[in-house]
Amino acid sequence: MKTIINHISNDWVNVKNKCRTTVNKEYTENIPKSEFKTNLLVSEHSPIRLLELDWTWKGIKYWVSTEWSRHKFEKYISTQRTDRTGIDRNKNPQDAPVNFDGFANAQNTIDVHRKRLCFQATPEARFLAEDQKIVLHEVEPEWANVLVPNCIYRCGCPEFKSCGFWDKFVHNNPTINMLNIKDRYEAYNEWFYKTHGDDK
Numbered sequence: 695m696k697t698i699i700n701h702i703s704n705d706w707v708n709v710k711n712k713c714r715t716t717v718n719k720e721y722t723e724n725i726p727k728s729e730f731k732t733n734l735l736v737s738e739h740s741p742i743r744l745l746e747l748d749w750t751w752k753g754i755k756y757w758v759s760t761e762w763s764r765h766k767f768e769k770y771i772s773t774q775r776t777d778r779t780g781i782d783r784n785k786n787p788q789d790a791p792v793n794f795d796g797f798a799n800a801q802n803t804i805d806v807h808r809k810r811l812c813f814q815a816t817p818e819a820r821f822l823a824e825d826q827k828i829v830l831h832e833v834e835p836e837w838a839n840v841l842v843p844n845c846i847y848r849c850g851c852p853e854f855k856s857c858g859f860w861d862k863f864v865h866n867n868p869t870i871n872m873l874n875i876k877d878r879y880e881a882y883n884e885w886f887y888k889t890h891g892d893d894k
Contacts, residue, residue, distance in 0.1 A: 697829040702745075702833060735804075755789040758816070769795065807843070812845070842883075
């Protein structure tokens with residue numbers, strides 16, 4: 695595994711209570727059930743932004759870090775400045791290894807994985823998204839399970855040219871209701887964990 699989770703802020707009682715505030719209910723100490731977590735994450739209501747992930751990828755290629763840096767979350771990438779490293783940065787190749795720390799809330803991760811789990815993404819960038827999904831699943835399965843490519847979320851491919859995954863997905867799942875977002879997510883996750891050697 696490449697993804698190292700440094701810290702995860704996952705106080706679900708607090709998240710639930712912020713939801714209760716919005717519907718004029720008092721706080722409780724009740725721990726929310728898995729169904730509540732899934733419903734909230736799928737619906738993407740604002741309290742999910744209280745869930746935060748701090749992670750590290752060590753020794754990834756510089757150009758891959760650049761692809762990931764395009765997304766909206768905090769990132770800290772080891773410098774290639776000559777005055778810091780003693781190495782002429784003009785001589786560094788695009789695949790020079792760098793360390794990458796990311797800090798993102800749940801909404802950030804949902805947004806970025808829609809792009810990086812897509813087969814239009816470079817394999818190297820997609821590998822990191824897949825790896826992060828698997829590692830996150832160990833501690834926050836409901837959160838990890840809403841990390842899906844754009845076609846699964848949108849019920850169709852929005853790209854200029856499709857990679858073909860959506861058509862294969864529909865063909866291989868003839869019995870599910872594609873108009874039901876939870877059914878799509880469940881079918882995708884069944885395929886994902888099976889094909890990535892992890893039976894979740």
